[in-house]
Amino acid sequence: MKRLHLSKKDKKIFGVCGGMGETYDVDPTLIRLIVVFLCFATAIVPVTATYIIAWAIMPPPEAV
Numbered sequence: 001m002k003r004l005h006l007s008k009k010d011k012k013i014f015g016v017c018g019g020m021g022e023t024y025d026v027d028p029t030l031i032r033l034i035v036v037f038l039c040f041a042t043a044i045v046p047v048t049a050t051y052i053i054a055w056a057i058m059p060p061p062e063a064v
Contacts, residue, residue, distance in 0.1 A: 006058050014055040 007018030010028050017035060021028030039047045 004058055005061050006055070008061045014051075016051055016054045016058060019058060019061075 002023050004023050005019050006015035007022055007028070008015065010018030010021065012018070012032070017031040018028045020026070020031050035047060035051065
């Protein structure tokens, strides 16, 4: 079973979207586009807060 983790090689800001892409075998660019769309659809604050919480909770790739 794959565990969700931060990406070490495919990171733009913190590696959250890259880690999700690696874990679920989805293109990280698609995940980033969805996050940007959700930011504009929800007035930026909820998605930004969720992204920061995900960064704080997700383990680095060495810990997986």
